[in-house]
Amino acid sequence: xxxxxxxxxxxxxxxxxxxxxxxxxxxxxxxxxxxxxxxxxxxxxxxxxxxxxxxxxxxxxxxxxxxxxxxxxxxxxxxxxxxxxxxxxxxxxxxxxxxxx
Numbered sequence: 851x852x853x854x855x856x857x858x859x860x861x862x863x864x865x866x867x868x869x870x871x872x873x874x875x876x877x878x879x880x881x882x883x884x885x886x887x888x889x890x891x892x893x894x895x896x897x898x899x900x901x902x903x904x905x906x907x908x909x910x911x912x913x914x915x916x917x918x919x920x921x922x923x924x925x926x927x928x929x930x931x932x933x934x935x936x937x938x939x940x941x942x943x944x945x946x947x948x949x950x951x
Contacts, residue, residue, distance in 0.1 A: 857949070861918045861920060867913075867914040868913055869930075877931060880931060882943070885925045886918060924949070928943070
């Protein structure tokens, strides 16, 4: 399969990534590596409107805001893990590549 073309982002404009998350289990998305991006932390967590107040075990969505710092390639790698645990090969890892223009 050929490599995917990087998503294009305007320099200085903030974009949002939304990833499934369930912080009540202790797991959350953490930045492993970033290049040419500002990442706003901590990540906001949204829950489905039908779920009402935050409850243990109810999944939500991590809202990750990113902004390219300058023109050229940009990237972000995240891992879904407990913050106190060592990163292992079994942890879910996502990598994103962008072309900032």
